[in-house]
Amino acid sequence: MTATPHIPQPPSTAVPVTPAASATPVTPSAPGPAAAPDPTGGALHEPVITWFDEHARDLPWRRPEAGPWGVMVSEFMLQQTPVNRVLPVYEQWVARWPRPADLAKEPPGEAVRAWGRLGYPRRALRLHGAAVAITERHGGDVPTDHAQLLALPGIGEYTAAAVASFAYGQRHAVLDTNVRRVLARAVTGVQYPPNATTAAERRLARALLPDDERTASRWAAASMELGALVCTAKNETCHRCPIAAQCAWRLAGKPAHDGPARRGQTYAGTDRQVRGKLLAVLREAVAPVPQAVLDRVWDEPVQRARALDGLVSDGLVEPLPGGLYRLPLT
DNA sequence: AAGACGTGGCT
């Protein structure tokens, strides 16, 4: 992880000044500093990558032996789920299914069962579907091409870029919530990025991308790690930040977010909670479960039925004759 | 394009 020889590069050669970059570095209405920050990545890449070399966590999917499949599995699991909760499930998963073809030949319900309590179990179904597609269309190897990755179930813009970058060292803008926050603060000068990813953010991320593949993929991992460990959503620790001295938000006095508060997602009493309870029963069961057993997880019959129907139509639950239910075999 | 979609830890 930290074995890479430290070869400082002339910052000016990392990313040339481009018209596109200097055209849109700062949101016009942003309460940033009077002087626009350096719109190029030159001043950011070197310190952030050097910091990463020293402070990166030793995560299993970052080790060489993880391979593209390990990277891909980790990316699915990390979608909206914290690292600490992913770690044990990831280890079990790759030990049991070391290659896409190993997972592809299992019933989808086994993927859902092995997903455990990571949440958003449709991800398990999609990862299984991706393994099937990889086995059928790509000879069992995780595709290297961004467009082919994007075509797989459960892989969107972020995950396609992440797999291409982390597994294959390609040059892509990897724009996750961590990177968005780092750029919002360091470059744009605001506390939080917009609720939904904007074209301006993508433009900025592309403008900041180092020219060569090797540096670009390290920058992707490093900027993400900085957001995860230092430039966090709350209680950021600027004294540990390698680019604190040039952070537009900090230089502006760390003004509080002004826009609309992020929509809080209520959970108690929702269909999601009911679905979770139903699926928990089915995950633990070794045999098909009678409707009467499922009925015990929620007392309101209309919502309970709606939740179960939803699970069935999502393919997470398979109904059998006689009012029995189980995780899907097909 | 706003909302659905799990789960658990932290403040």
Add this chain to the structure above:
DNA sequence: TAGCCAAGTCT
């Protein structure tokens, strides 16, 4: 405590 937050995707 109640809300916020965590490497998004899909419709």
